[in-house]
Amino acid sequence: MNKSTFFTGQPIFAQLLRFIPRDMIRRISAEHNADRYCKRFNTYEHLVTMLYAVFNHCNSLREVTTGMLAAEQRVNHLGVRYHPRRSTISDANQRRQADVFGSIYYKLYQRYSGFLSDSRKKSIASRLYIFDSTTISLFQEILRTSGQNPVGKRKGGIKVHTLIRSDLDIPCMICYSAAAANDSSFLKEVHLPKGSILVFDRGYADYIKLNSFSASGVTWITRRRSRSAYDVLEELDNPHKEKGVIADKRIRLGHRGCNRVLGRMVQFKSPDSGEIYEFLTNNMKMSAMTIAELYRKRWQIELLFKRIKQNYPLKYFLGDSENAIKLQIWSALIADLILKILKKGIAAKWSFANLAAMIRLHLMTYIDIRGFLRSPEKALQSKFSNIRSPNSKQLLLIT
Incomplete structure (x- = not known):
């Protein structure tokens, strides 16, 4: 040869x-x-x-x-x-x-984020951030998992709390916890510049942090928990009724005497499944359809989790x-x-x-x-x- x-x-x-x-x-x-x-x-x-x-x-x-x-x-x-x-x-x-490997990742992110994003297009994707978590099952009970005790040996799990910018499609912030940890406690770790848009699931219910986002000029969009109390302050105009928007209301979240959040609730009926969604936000200027569309983009982080779990060995450590x-x-x-x-x-x-x-x-x-x-x-x-x-x-x- x-x-x-x-x-x-x-x-x-x-x-x-x-x-x-x-x-x-x-x-x-x-x-x-x-x-x-x-x-x-x-x-x-x-x-x-x-x-x-x-x-x-x-x-x-x-x-x-x-x-x-x-x-x-x-x-x-x-x-x-x-x-x-x-x-x-x-x-x-x-x-x-x-943490050494974590610092290496963040340095590489800072070095190549400008290359991965299209700086010529000042689109809303460059301001859109998505926050969610995924759980990786472990063979041994190293980190306590959630749920009821199963039959046989109990397995552990690690939860990876992830923040991504939509136009980059890679994590810009990572936090780890045991699988049994409450998601809402990690929302306080998110710090974004003024004008950003943050989309997250209804598991992150931290009213103090939501008020902090509003004070710093960050738009947040999430879904309402079924147990979340609210008072309707005003019925807003609804020009998108034919497109699936059932109602658009200005509300105050929370129980009386506790931390309360001024916001807006958009009730939207999916034309495909017929399911009714209740979106919460602090933005009063965006149209109801834009809010529903921005929340739909939250699925991008689920595709990221699927990509990482399918293409890299995270089943055996x-x-x-x-x-x-x-x-x-x-x-x-x-x-x-x-x-x-x-x-x-x-x-x-x-x-x-x-x-x-x-x-x-x-x-x-x-x-x-x-x-x-x-x-x-x-x-x-x-x-x-x-x-x-x-x-x-x-x-x-x-x-």
């Missing part, structure tokens, strides 16, 4: 790692003292190993170590000085704080501690951000699932990633055409 042809350039994994500046990793590691007392397997090598596990869908430490050992000659291109052992990865997942679980989730979010950058930068149209699958299959292939994604078959045929000599004699089974 002609090695000069086969091993030209760098593997696809090394090209993906170019999106992560090493000097940024060193600065973050120094800020957190993440490499203190580490003779080997520093923060960068730990990140590369975890990204390898995420991209390759590794469900155990043995899969990670054997996979990297099989590609040991190519590990030098990744900046990893030696082949990590299972105990080394396990100790690092236990000892190195997950490479550690049984809370820190190891959070660290692996941060690694999946970093991998997702890298693939979003790659998808935005190529001319060819790929679905995210197909792109993630192609990267997984060819993670260690030596080929230019942009040319490969433009035309995979053509790029691979051109890459390996010089490996076989046209004048070489083939071995025959029958002579």
Whole structure:
């Protein structure tokens, strides 16, 4: 085999790692003292190993170590000085704080958010934020889960509270809690600039924070809980009755003597299912149809949760501690951000699932990633055409 042809350039994994500046990793590691007392397997090598596990869908430490050992000659291109052992990865997942990987994600978000958004279009999507949570089940009871005690051994769960900006489709804020934690307590962690629009589900009922949003010029849109009390102050004009808007009212939320919120309620009947929705907001200027349409966009964050759970290994974790679980989730979010950058930068149209699958299959292939994604078959045929000599004699089974 002609090695000069086969091993030209760098593997696809090394090209993906170019999106992560090493000097940024060193600065973050120094800020957190993440490499203190580490003779080997520093923060960068730990990140590369975890990204390898995420991209390759590794469900155990043995899969990670054997996979990297099989590609040991190519590990030098990744900046990893030696082949990590299972105990080394396990100790690092236990000892190195997950906040280090969280800081890496936020720095990458700040670095590439301008590239991922279309700055030429000042649309409402650049001001629209969506907040929700998703629960990831755990094999052991590491974090207390919600619901009644099931038959047999009780499993744990971690809840990931996520804020995204609609035009970026990647998280801009992440908070973790046990699955049994109340969602409403995490709304206070959201801080947005004036003029922003925040959409969230009815599980986040924090009236103090809602009043704070109104005072700071942030529009919020949610749904009314069935148990939420309110007083009708005024019936507003309803020019969209034929489009499904049943009523538009100015109300005051809350029980008397408690924290109360001045707002607006739009009752909307879905033309498809016939179900009646009650939307709450503090914006008195938007039309009722606009409010209903903005809340419908909340489904975008559900698609984000589905994308992350389907394309990254978050069913089995490479550690049984809370820190190891959070660290692996941060690694999946970093991998997702890298693939979003790659998808935005190529001319060819790929679905995210197909792109993630192609990267997984060819993670260690030596080929230019942009040319490969433009035309995979053509790029691979051109890459390996010089490996076989046209004048070489083939071995025959029958002579």
